[in-house]
Amino acid sequence: EDQVTQSPEALRLQEGESSSLNCSYTVSGLRGLFWYRQDPGKGPEFLFTLYSAGEEKEKERLKATLTKKESFLHITAPKPEDSATYLCAGPHGSSNTGKLIFGQGTTLQVKP
């Protein structure tokens, strides 16, 4: 069964304290792995797409990496404005329709 699992569920960091969020997936024939950021009361905001093992994408303090079984979202020297829930998603393996399976998310709190 296709599944996306994120850890930890919640993460508290001090400003400037770097860390990583994990997303492990069991999706057959992965066609892409997506990272989103969701702020309270808002919809998910697209961050990155990763297509193949070894690929890396960067945006400001965020870097996403992909292996054959998992993806990491590395946050370097975070700031309080990076506080949000980070979601990982992959397209359903046996479907050609692009419907996404989401992980439960990691809620990040960065304290000044």
Add this chain to the structure above:
Amino acid sequence: NAGVMQNPRHLVRRRGQEARLRCSPMKGHSHVYWYRQLPEEGLKFMVYLQKENIIDESGMPKERFSAEFPKEGPSILRIQQVVRGDSAAYFCASSPTGKGNQPQHFGDGTRLSIL
């Protein structure tokens, strides 16, 4: 604003009433997806539509829920005879193609509360 537009942002209904949620996709996008986020749960796929066609409704409850995406106008998610368990945030997303390798872009959702 060229993003995905959803309205209303908040909707309150009494049990047994109908709820209609609307979604206008990003400009140039003809593929629409609806997801539901229950309290303390993750986003769950409901239905995928192209203009005038339902492509995949495997995540839609069999009763009371329906969706459409007419040739003109927004996509509509309709919930008839609402019950307390329908209280959730409903998100719409759009993409330029229906291929799984393209990111979907989300609206800010409709928060449905059932009294």
